[in-house]
Amino acid sequence: MSDRATPDPPARLTRWEQRTEVPLFAAGLLFLTGYAVRVLTPHEAEPWNDIALILVWSTWLLFLADYLIRLRLSGLGARFVPTHWLDTVVLLLPLLRPLRMVQVYQVVQRRRDRPRLSLYARVISYAGLTAVLLGFAAALAVYHFEHTVPGASIRSFGDAAWWACATLTTVGYGDATPVTFWGRVVAAGLMAGGLALLGAVTGSFSSWLIQVFTREDEKRPPERD
Template sequence: MKQLPAQTRWERRTQWPLLALAVAFALAYTVPVVHPGAGTGVQDVCVGVEWVVWGAFACDYLVRLALSGQRLAFVRTHWLDLLAVVLPLIQPLRLLRVVSTLALVGRRARMAPQIQLTVYVGGAVVGLLMFGSLAVLEVERGAPAGNIKTLGDAVWWSFTTMTTVGYGDHAPTTGLGRLIAVGLMLSGIALLGVVTANIAAWFISRFERDGEEERRQTALLEALTQEVRSLRGQVAALAGASKCACEQGTRGAPLA
């Protein structure tokens, strides 16, 4: 049995632990936003969990870089991972940790061969809706002219933004909030394109399978037709030979 590369073995072993850390990150990010009046200790714990999770993904990137064997090629092909690791160090904003962790989770999920595209797209939609709602609520809740003050308003805004409907009843007023809106719009368009392409590919493959089955049945019918024709020829030849034998026997028989 062929042994898998060290990088592949590492990615398979760390897939579920990193997914559990991503869930912990989601909870740590959600609590202070949904309950802004939580105590200082709770907020410090949540911030610490966020940094620990980001650090785990950063270490994962460094380990995969070391195991790749071709570090320059790995950096070129995983430059989004590198940006997600470096950005929070350049400017340690809470929102950057959210973006970087989402990017790293998404990259690692796409590497997992057992995760189907539909499951990935569904998880991406839920994750973007949740984090987009929380991020815009955190940014817009304290804005003087902001109209996104509750979690319900933020979730409704995220739905209308990702689907590019844009009713306009809720809209961000700060620069960072509008930047989040642009990200959600682009993500919604991209995910819609992925879903549409997946559905189209399913229909095409289904039609190809139906066409292949129809061609197989047609070929089988043609083979059966040829076999029937061959059998008819053999039967006719046997009948002719039998008739000739009977006629010769009749001619050669002595008269009574």
């Protein structure tokens, strides 16, 4: 077989990503489910904790296998890490997998003849879903790190969910704040993600309103003197 019959690494990588992005997103939801069970159920709740632990580790190993396969198919070697920095971060911190929602949506749309939603609706929809999943993951992580620490203001998952909502929307009441190092690291990441998502939604909604008003002005008959 000649070399021309062998597809180049970027083409093979693209096909692999198109085939695996949606299943990996489902695996990410399973990872989040397993982590939620581990965090929210008592340690003596068996066998659910053991099942959740197996689910967390098995899905993470799946993410690792996908990362290594994409690294090989890319043909970039060590350059794959800086050029695909989001993939590297998500592998190390699987709770950030909701940030890959944009790529998942793009893969789904490539399988259709045309997008079913307009550009602005697409931005708002995947940004909203990303915000929900990211906020839930951050609430779980902060509750995990904070609820047993003396002097912590986040004692229940409800407190953590309230804190995540306030942080994502950049309100920040201050009634619930992380006090541990890792809790504050999660908070900093959620603040950055919240600002980015809020900016994307606000900008898209503003652009949509401007287009609507422009069309209305164009349809309006000219005023007579």
